[in-house]
Amino acid sequence: MNYNITQAQFGVRPPVTKPSPRFLEVLQEDGLRQLVSNHYDILRTSQIKDMFPQDDEAFALAKQHSADFFIQICGGPDYFNQNRGAPMMVGRHQPFKITPKARLVWLDSYKQVLENLELEDELKQSFWNYIDVFSIWMINTPQD
Numbered sequence: 289m290n291y292n293i294t295q296a297q298f299g300v301r302p303p304v305t306k307p308s309p310r311f312l313e314v315l316q317e318d319g320l321r322q323l324v325s326n327h328y329d330i331l332r333t334s335q336i337k338d339m340f341p342q343d344d345e346a347f348a349l350a351k352q353h354s355a356d357f358f359i360q361i362c363g364g365p366d367y368f369n370q371n372r373g374a375p376m377m378v379g380r381h382q383p384f385k386i387t388p389k390a391r392l393v394w395l396d397s398y399k400q401v402l403e404n405l406e407l408e409d410e411l412k413q414s415f416w417n418y419i420d421v422f423s424i425w426m427i428n429t430p431q432d
C-alpha cells in the first residue's frame with residue numbers, strides 16, 4: 289500500500305480515475321458509510337475542524353451527503369444526485385478556504401481510516417489514488 293500524496297500545483301487539475309467499482313462491491317454500502325463516518329469523526333478533532341458543521345444533526349447530515357457521493361462515484365445508486373443534485377464538487381467547496389495544508393490534513397484523516405480497514409490493498413489503493421488526485425481539485429486558496 290502506497291499512501292502517495294501527489295504534489296499539487298495551484299490551479300492545475302490533473303486527470304482523475306474513479307475508484308474501482310469493486311471497492312463498493314466488497315465494502316457494501318454500509319461499509320462505505322462507516323468509512324466516511326470514521327473520516328468525518330477524525331476531521332472533527334483535526335486542525336481543520338472549524339470548517340465542518342459544529343451541530344450534531346448537521347454533522348450527521350454532512351456524513352450522509354459525503355457517503356452518498358462516494359457510493360455514487362464507485363458505481364452505486366446515484367443517491368447524491370437524488371439528494372443534492374449535480375455533484376459540482378469544486379463549486380461546492382468554494383465557500384471554504386481549502387489550502388494545500390488543509391488538503392494534507394483531509395488526506396491524512398483518510399489515511400488513518402484506511403490503515404485500520406481490513407480490505408485488500410489493491411482496493412484501498414484505488415480509493416486512495418482517487419482521493420489523492422481529486423483532492424487537488426478542491427484547493428482554492430494558495431496558502432493560509
Ligand code: HEM
Nearest residue numbers: 339340350353354357372380384386390391394422423426
Ligand atoms: C481537499 C480537501 C477537502 C476539504 C478540506 C473538504 C472540505 C469540505 C467541507 C468543509 C465541506 C462542507 C461540509 C460538509 O458538508 O461536509 C465538504 C463537503 C463535501 N465534500 Fe469535501 N473537502 C475536501 C475534499 C473532498 C474530496 C476530494 C471529495 C470527493 C472525493 C469531497 C467530497 C465532499 C462532498 C460530497 C461534500 C458534500 C457536498 C454537499 O452535499 O453539498 N471533498 N468538504
